[in-house]
Amino acid sequence: MSLMVSVSGIRGIVGESLTPAVLTKFTQAYATWLKRGKECSGAPKVILGRDTRPTGQVISDLVQSVLVQSGCNVMNIGVATTPTVEIAVIDENADGGVIITASHNPVEWNALKLLNSKGEFLTATEGKEMIALAETGDLDSATWNNFGISISDASHMERHVEKVLALPYVKPETLAAQKYKILVDAVEGAGSEVVPALCRKLGAAEVIEVGCKGSGLFPHNPEPIEENLQETMAMTAAEGCDFGIIVDPDVDRLALICEDGTLFGEEYTLVACADFYLKQKKGTVVNNLSSSRALRDVAAKHGVECFSGKVGEANVIEVMKEKNAVIGGEGNGGVILPDVHYGRDALIGIGLFMQAFCDWQKENGGGKLSDFKKIFPAYFMSKQKMKLPSGGASVDDAFKKLEAKYANEQVTTADGLKIDFAETWVHLRKSNTEPIVRIYTEAKSKAEADALAERFSRELLELLS
Structure with a gap:
């Protein structure tokens, strides 16, 4: 390895x-x-x-x-x-x-x-x-x-928790009035104590702790994506929680689960937080090339621009500084709020998200998290991985061949290969953290997104074999 x-x-x-x-x-x-x-x-x-x-x-x-x-x-x-x-x-x-x-x-x-x-x-x-x-x-x-x-x-x-509580637009007293029952899954990572503690200080009436003993022995694959969260999703619904919170082991990514056990989704963490924050402070927003178009749509609703950088926190921050963005992050559940610091921060994300949901409920006389999600543009993503075959052709050469094949579409090569079609897109890139190629797609339905990912997985594998 x-x-x-x-x-x-x-x-x-x-x-x-x-x-x-x-x-x-x-x-x-x-x-x-x-x-x-x-x-x-x-x-x-x-x-x-x-x-x-x-x-x-x-x-x-x-x-x-x-x-x-x-x-x-x-x-x-x-x-x-x-x-x-x-x-x-x-x-x-x-x-x-x-x-x-x-x-x-x-x-x-x-x-x-x-x-x-x-x-x-x-x-x-x-x-x-x-x-x-x-x-x-x-x-x-x-x-x-x-x-x-x-x-x-x-x-x-x-001290980090106190910075979240000190944000002027996060109001624990209004959150406490909602009497939220929250499930927290910290996968036995660094968030095991701090995430439940933050939720309680933000006014949660009850916090159900799952994977919060801090053992470091992950009860499931720690990447907060749907395939790894099935038990947590089922438990959130079974316990009658208002929502579930999942963080990764080092707590820079945040995913959320609706009251019915469906995934609010790591892609929509930044979307919901940005929509809330743009009501407090106008300015440009930034995500990465693998993130949902939903953020672009939310930015347009608020009359601001959305820019995309290469995948990776440092790359996104570089664009945020260049464009003087007020909020940004990545579609993997990473929220970056320059008012506090330039870094993906799940604790900041929790504060923004809870207040966003609370404010929406107050404006609408109640409602469930699954209803709250419906106010955002509906996109569906497929995130797949393909292990690189040993002794195969160069990934870069394979990308160049795909670039030539789809030259009539909107093609971006700043970070791997992204191909934007009219209603869908696919992003292929070598991982910075594993010997794999990540294949991200987005469409108006899950079936279409999955089919697009499988299609490009086959095309890429043929070129690498």
């Missing part, structure tokens, strides 16, 4: 591609990059956090030791969500941050997610600089009397 090195981090299977030597090399390269940075004077300060995976503590100990021996001062905030670490970098005026998490990947995976002094993922340029240091071995190591120091601070998760 090859190591995945990208804007999404240094990711691999622990003990196979992600070894102590690999972790040491990239951590030392990151420390070297920080120390040589133009904005850094003296010993770099690094925020270190992790999710709950069984390998997280050991890897955290190793990473902390390498950072200290490389001359960095470390603030270890322990188990924390990815957005919590991002915010902590800003609040502590740190030079960078490291989150030990493989996000939605299975339990045998882990990763280093690396942040710059803005609390954001390294840009493409920054990432190349850091990776070049790792590859050349041009690395700094502190002398015995210039080691850094490490301290622990477990307060940042609570």
Whole structure:
């Protein structure tokens, strides 16, 4: 299994591609990059956090030791969500941050997610600089009397919650009046304590906790997509909940379940949050090329523009800054609110979503979440994966052949290959986190979206075989 090195981090299977030597090399390269940075004077300060995976503590100990021996001062905030670490970098005026998490990947995976002094993922340029240091071995190591120091601070998760509660348009007193009964599935990840706690502070009358013990042993595939959430969806309906909340292990993605056990959908998380937020503050919105057209339609309703960037948080943030967007994110359930920080944040998403639903209920004299979803443009997506055949043809060459075949359609090659048809679209791209090609399609019906995905899966496989 090859190591995945990208804007999404240094990711691999622990003990196979992600070894102590690999972790040491990239951590030392990151420390070297920080120390040589133009904005850094003296010993770099690094925020270190992790999710709950069984390998997280050991890897955290190793990473902390390498950072200290490389001359960095470390603030270890322990188990924390990815957005919590991002915010902590800003609040502590740190030079960078490291989150030990493989996000939605299975339990045998882990990763280093690396942040710059803005609390954001390294840009493409920054990432190349850091990776070049790792590859050349041009690395700094502190002398015995210039080691850094490490301290622990477990307060940042609570401080993150307070930032959500402090948003002027999130009103816990109005939410409490709705007496929501909520099911929370945190897949035993970093959200196990903080997500139920946030829901209660936002006024939930009852919170049913599923997968909230923080063991790191995921009860189901942790990627919050429909095929992995069947039991959670059924339980939400069976328990008579108003809605269900699902987060991934590092809590930067948010999916929602309606009261009848149907999926509100990770694609519609950003759509609903953006629709609500644009009522508070007008401005452009941004998603990625694999996201639903529904956001474009919502933006048009509010008289603002919608732009799309390449897949990946850093790429979306780059476009958000360029277009001065007031809200953005990705269709995988990631919500980015610059008012708080530039990072996908499920806790922010929960606050915005609950208030959006509450306000709609007050305006309409009640109603269910399944009814609330009907106010948004109806699109259906299919998200499939295709493992790359060993020894096959180049994916890039296959994409070029498909590009030529569909030259009469609207074709985008900024991130893999996206083909926009009149009523549908397909987006093919190599994953940054797994040795697969992701095939995303959207249409006016689920059957049509599935059929389109299967069609392009066959076409691509023929070109790769």
